Amino acid sequence: MNRELLVGVSPHLHEKDQNIERAMRDVLIALCPAAVVAIVVFGMNAFYIMAVSMIVAVLSEFVVRKIFRRKTSVNDLSALVTGLLFAFLLPPTTPLWVVAIGAFIAVGIAKELFGGLGKNVFNPALFARVALMISPLSMYVSKFVKPFYWRHTGFFSNVITSIDESVAGRIVYKGITGNVYMNAVTSATPLSLMKSGRMLVDTVTGPTPVGATWLTSGGRPSLWSMFLGCKAGSIGEISILALLVGAAYLLYRRTIDWRIPAGILGSFLIVMLIAWNNPVYELLGGGLVLGAFYMATDWVTSPSSKSGRWIYAIGIGIAIALFRLLSPWPEGTAIVILHFNVIALLIDRYIAAPKFGALKKRWINKLPVSP
Amino acid sequence: MKEQGLRTFKAGIHPPYLKELASGKAIKEAPVPEEVPILLQQHVGAPNEPLVGVGDHINLGQKIGSSEAFVSAPVHSSVAGVVKGIQEATNATGQKVKAVVVTPDSNQPQFSGVSRDIEALNAQDIVSIAKDAGLVGMGGAAFPTHVKLSPPKDKPIDIVIINACECEPFLTCDHRLLLERPEAIIAGLKLFMRAVGAEKGVIGIEANKLDALDGLRKAIGGSADIEIEVLEVKYPEGAEKQLIFAVTGRKVPLGKLPSEAGCLVQNVGTSIAMYEAAAFGKPLYERVITLSGPGIKETANLKVKIGTRISALIEACGGLTEDASKVIMGGPMTGWAQAELSVPVIKGTSGIVVLTESFVDVRDEHACVKCGKCVEVCPMSLMPNYIVTATQKGEWDKAEMWGALDCFECGCCSYTCPAYIPHVSYVRKAKAEIGAAKKAVKK
Ligand code: SF4
Ligand code: SF4
Numbered sequence: 001m002n003r004e005l006l007v008g009v010s011p012h013l014h015e016k017d018q019n020i021e022r023a024m025r026d027v028l029i030a031l032c033p034a035a036v037v038a039i040v041v042f043g044m045n046a047f048y049i050m051a052v053s054m055i056v057a058v059l060s061e062f063v064v065r066k067i068f069r070r071k072t073s074v075n076d077l078s079a080l081v082t083g084l085l086f087a088f089l090l091p092p093t094t095p096l097w098v099v100a101i102g103a104f105i106a107v108g109i110a111k112e113l114f115g116g117l118g119k120n121v122f123n124p125a126l127f128a129r130v131a132l133m134i135s136p137l138s139m140y141v142s143k144f145v146k147p148f149y150w151r152h153t154g155f156f157s158n159v160i161t162s163i164d165e166s167v168a169g170r171i172v173y174k175g176i177t178g179n180v181y182m183n184a185v186t187s188a189t190p191l192s193l194m195k196s197g198r199m200l201v202d203t204v205t206g207p208t209p210v211g212a213t214w215l216t217s218g219g220r221p222s223l224w225s226m227f228l229g230c231k232a233g234s235i236g237e238i239s240i241l242a243l244l245v246g247a248a249y250l251l252y253r254r255t256i257d258w259r260i261p262a263g264i265l266g267s268f269l270i271v272m273l274i275a276w277n278n279p280v281y282e283l284l285g286g287g288l289v290l291g292a293f294y295m296a297t298d299w300v301t302s303p304s305s306k307s308g309r310w311i312y313a314i315g316i317g318i319a320i321a322l323f324r325l326l327s328p329w330p331e332g333t334a335i336v337i338l339h340f341n342v343i344a345l346l347i348d349r350y351i352a353a354p355k356f357g358a359l360k361k362r363w364i365n366k367l368p369v370s371p
Numbered sequence: 372m373k374e375q376g377l378r379t380f381k382a383g384i385h386p387p388y389l390k391e392l393a394s395g396k397a398i399k400e401a402p403v404p405e406e407v408p409i410l411l412q413q414h415v416g417a418p419n420e421p422l423v424g425v426g427d428h429i430n431l432g433q434k435i436g437s438s439e440a441f442v443s444a445p446v447h448s449s450v451a452g453v454v455k456g457i458q459e460a461t462n463a464t465g466q467k468v469k470a471v472v473v474t475p476d477s478n479q480p481q482f483s484g485v486s487r488d489i490e491a492l493n494a495q496d497i498v499s500i501a502k503d504a505g506l507v508g509m510g511g512a513a514f515p516t517h518v519k520l521s522p523p524k525d526k527p528i529d530i531v532i533i534n535a536c537e538c539e540p541f542l543t544c545d546h547r548l549l550l551e552r553p554e555a556i557i558a559g560l561k562l563f564m565r566a567v568g569a570e571k572g573v574i575g576i577e578a579n580k581l582d583a584l585d586g587l588r589k590a591i592g593g594s595a596d597i598e599i600e601v602l603e604v605k606y607p608e609g610a611e612k613q614l615i616f617a618v619t620g621r622k623v624p625l626g627k628l629p630s631e632a633g634c635l636v637q638n639v640g641t642s643i644a645m646y647e648a649a650a651f652g653k654p655l656y657e658r659v660i661t662l663s664g665p666g667i668k669e670t671a672n673l674k675v676k677i678g679t680r681i682s683a684l685i686e687a688c689g690g691l692t693e694d695a696s697k698v699i700m701g702g703p704m705t706g707w708a709q710a711e712l713s714v715p716v717i718k719g720t721s722g723i724v725v726l727t728e729s730f731v732d733v734r735d736e737h738a739c740v741k742c743g744k745c746v747e748v749c750p751m752s753l754m755p756n757y758i759v760t761a762t763q764k765g766e767w768d769k770a771e772m773w774g775a776l777d778c779f780e781c782g783c784c785s786y787t788c789p790a791y792i793p794h795v796s797y798v799r800k801a802k803a804e805i806g807a808a809k810k811a812v813k814k
Contacts, residue, residue: 006696006731007710009796011782012703012724013386013540014732019789020740076737118738118790257743304743304756348741348757355777356381356752357612357625368768 020117024077026255027294030246031084034290037229037239042092043150046235050087052096056103057083064112078117082106085125085294088236089287089334093143101137102128122341123301126334133334144189144232147225189232190221191285191330194278226284237290247293256297259306263313264292264320271321288320291333301341307363308347316340377578379603380613382750384783386540386606386704390579393663393670394543398551400674401687403479407450407678408460408470409435413717414507415514416442421471427454431480432654434505435471444505444515444718449656449676450475463700463707463714470715473678484652489562492649497566504648505655505718509640510534510545510609511701513719516641520566522630528567532618532636533560535576535583536602536609539702542722544661545639547672549576549583552643553590559642560597562649567635572597575618577604606704607781611636613750625777640721655718662688664703666695666725675716681723682712697726704782737790745784745794751777755784755794762797767804775801 038046061079065072086106090099106128114120132141221231229239237243250256268288272279282288287295296302296316303312316336323332354361412418417440423429429448437445452475460470492500498520506516522528533556537545549556560572574587578601591597600618602608612623614636621632629636637645640658647653656677663670668689675684681700685691691698699706700714703724745755753774761769775798784794 005698005708005710005712006733007708008697008733009793009799010699010703010705010707010780011786011795012697012699012706012708012726012731013786014791015384015386015787016732018744018787019734019791020737023742023789071735116738118740299740299742302741304741305746305754306743309743352754352773353752355625355774356616356750357622357627357777359624365772368772 020076020078023255023299024081026250026253027081028077028084030250030255031081031088031236031294033242033245034088034236034239035084037242038088038092038235041147041229041238042145042235043155045092045150048096049090049092049094049099049235050084052099053087053090053103054080054083056100057086057107060104060106060108061112064108065116068112070112070116073117076117078111079107082111082124085236086128088290088294089125089129089234090141091144091233092149092235093145094141098132098137098140102132102141105131118300120300121345122338123295123298126295126338126341129334130338144234146232147230147238189286189330190226190281191324193220194281194285195324195328195330220281223280223284226281231285233285234287234290237287240284240289243289243293250293250297256293257302257306257309259309260297260302260313261292263310264296264317265289267314267317268321269317271318271325275321275325277325282321282324286324286331287333291320291337292316295333296337296340301344303344303347303351305348305352307353308344308351311347311351312340312344315343377601377603378617379605379608380610380616380750382748382752382783383605383607383613384748384786385604386786388540388579388604389663390541390543390546392541392543392665393661393672394546396543396547396670396672398544398547398659398672398674401676401679401684403450403475403676404679404683405475406455406680407448407452407473407475407676408680408715409446409448409473409678410460410462410715410717411436411446411469411471412462413446413513413677413719414444415512416440416444416518418468419443419446421457421469423454423457423471425454425456428452429454429473431482432484432656434654442515442518444502444507444517445654446471446505446677447654447656448473449678451480452476461711461714462717463709463720465707482651482653487650487652489558489646489649492562492565494566494568497562497645497649500648500652501566501645504644504653506641506644506648507655507718508638509644509655509658509718509721510638511705511719511721512611513717516637516645519630519635519637520563522567522628522635526630527633528569528630528635529571529633530619530635531560531563531567531569531572532614532634533572533574533642534609534611534614534636534638535574535580536614537580537639538577538604538606538609539704539706539721540606541663541724542661542702543663544659544672544721546580546583547661548639548643548659549580550586553583553586555643555646556639557587557590557594557597558650559637559644559646561594562645563635563637563642564596569635570596573618574599575602575608575614576600577602577608579604606783607750610750610779610781612779658716658718658720660684660716660720661722661724663722664699664725664727665730666692666697666727667723668692677718678715680713680715681709684716684723685712685725691725692727694727694729695725696728697731699724699726704786705780734791736792739792740790742789744787744789745792748783748787750781750783751779753778755798756792758801759792759794759797762801762804765804767801767808770801771805776805778802 057079106124110124110127319336419436452473502517507513757773
């Protein structure tokens with residue numbers, strides 16, 4: 001019997017179809033419905049943003065890992081996921097060069113500089129989004145447009161490369177095809193309308209695919225518009241329906257833990273109910289649903305125990321609600337989850353279910369005193 | 372896969388069981404090999420010293436190694452023959468141990484022992500018979516049986532559980548024994564109960580062996596103190612602490628023995644060996660093992676003489692298939708992969724499983740992505756991912772805090788880890804380091 005036999009430590013079986021690529025593929029599949037809605041609502045512009053973000057994310061990973069002499073890991077698909085998620089967080093007016101910078105920050109810095117997938121502290125997509133928000137480039141990532149604005153500009157042609165605010169009080173979009181559009185298409189997001197108490201004056205006239213008009217309840221998008229995705233917002237966050245369809249798939253595949261979205265949305269709703277601040281509207285608005293199902297559930301940056309996940313999720317839900325209620329900003333999902341990425345490290349350190357057969361049922365770890 | 376309403380433990384996994392490969396094969400005698408290396412240490416505890424010299428002629432069942440230590444079990448010859456040498460041999464875990472190598476006679480005698488009335492034996496008799504016959508746990512752990520039968524006086528045992536779970540994939544030897552020898556199992560259980568003074572005996576059996584229930588019920592007959600508990604099919608249902616919890620709802624305190632929870636767990640094979648030792652004076656020199664897996668030509672359940680090399684057994688089953696790539700001694704979840712097929716079967720060997728390339732899913736280890744799946748499946752409710760990170764950093768105190776010492780190496784965590792982290796090898800390293808550190812402190 002002369003043959004090479006494999007050795008290696010037990011167990012010698014591995015769960016079928018349980019690996020990192022599979023999880024990443026699941027997320028990519030789950031994001032598809034929302035991506036399609038983004039293109040329908042914001043035109044091919046949304047597609048260009050997603051494509052640039054994903055391409056730059058993959059290239060950054062490839063190049064940075066080469067520089068660090070790490071093994072290429074492009075086929076674990078995680079860069080694609082980060083790229084797509086980052087694109088989801090951007091307003092449809094983001095110039096493509098800003099998208100590229102952000103995608104590089106996400107993968108090259110937030111992920112690889114920390115040591116690669118698994119070692120990163122922050123959710124890379126959120127990290128890059130917030131980095132842009134507080135950078136000099138912030139003006140490029142804060143202008144939202146009306147849904148179906150492309151009816152004025154054309155479905156394909158509107159690639160926005162820069163924004164020029166020099167014309168007094170007006171915003172000029174410059175496209176690579178030479179198109180320039182006025183501020184007629186910009187719009188406040190539903191949450192900022194709520195915050196400011198302003199009404200939206202509909203300057204986009206005519207019917208939309210989802211109904212005779214998307215403006216119903218008192219100068220704000222109706223609940224149906226909010227749910228289906230007919231509203232101003234970041235390209236991936238608008239359609240709650242599409243996000244939920246994808247989330248159902250992820251839950252079915254057990255790729256994400258239901259405790260995290262349940263904890264976030266539940267506690268958020270409770271706070272909003274107590275404050276009686278239009279809870280359903282708040283739930284459907286902004287990046288909350290995207291954050292709860294796709295950002296906070298990120299394996300690497302959330303706690304790994306069930307009890308820890310409950311604490312993390314409930315904490316996030318309450319914090320987002322308080323942020324929206326008390327801060328001057330309409331939305332805080334990204335910044336709150338980013339903070340909880342750090343808190344997750346602490347939670348994992350201190351919170352663990354008692355071991356099977358433990359005499360003292362302790363939920364809080366006593367860390368050994370290092371000599 | 373999940374049977375509703377059956378008792379079980381918390382967490383765990385559902386690997387493919389593939390028991391059907393061998394469960395239909397009745398137990399057959401394996402051929403007597405040409406050379407029999409009998410290891411002098413086959414159990415947990417102190418090693419034995421040889422009682423025979425080179426050139427001696429020894430009988431079937433003769434004691435050939437023993438030790439003065441309490442935690443140890445003597446070994447007996449599985450054949451009649453001549454001692455060819457006493458030398459170092461490698462066991463399944465890769466350690467070097469002393470072995471008595473016997474060349475069997477061409478004519479092997481039948482075993483002739485005593486005939487005892489087992490009803491007349493008292494507790495002390497049973498314990499000393501178990502010790503004398505070299506009984507150890509035959510499910511794999513190989514802990515000396517007489518030690519288990521002598522619990523501390525202040526920890527009375529009220530329940531004896533026969534572990535008939537056989538939760539490891541592929542293995543079917545216990546299933547065959549349940550089908551073919553239920554009377555012997557029940558007789559052994561009664562002896563265990565008498566030895567420790569337990570009022571109750573329970574057979575904990577997974578729901579994938581329901582065909583054995585009829586025979587067991589018949590064997591139990593009118594004994595009201597013996598029950599059968601059908602358990603959910605889940606791995607590791609047959610792990611001692613998990614089984615005790617599933618059957619009784621009691622938790623064995625961390626770091627303590629089952630006697631602390633008033634329980635004694637014995638394996639099906641051990642139970643039969645107990646009966647045979649008591650009734651006929653037959654020492655433990657042969658056992659039933661399963662040969663199975665996609666990489667072996669014929670699957671079988673064989674009664675094998677301790678000391679038979681696994682190469683001989685594989686040959687008896689028609690050899691390996693072309694694409695066989697891993698030969699495992701024991702089950703695929705906790706067994707040891709063998710590079711050399713010359714290692715001999717010992718008392719704790721429950722099977723030989725041969726996997727093919729398509730079954731062996733080896734990949735490079737990725738950094739932990741903290742998915743928490745290992746935490747979810749760990750039957751001890753540990754944090755396997757942080758045991759690993761602490762071990763990687765050499766932070767032994769933290770590794771201990773996360774539960775390195777409480778891990779019983781079931782492998783659920785690695786089975787489900789998307790990053791393909793071999794937790795068990797980290798745990799072993801951490802255990803060794805923590806143990807060494809504790810010894811140093813004592814000195
Ligand atoms: S299963 Fe693997 S990747 Fe997931 S937390 Fe555990 S060790 Fe990390
Ligand atoms: S940590 Fe140990 S006890 Fe827990 S699942 Fe892993 S091997 Fe099993």
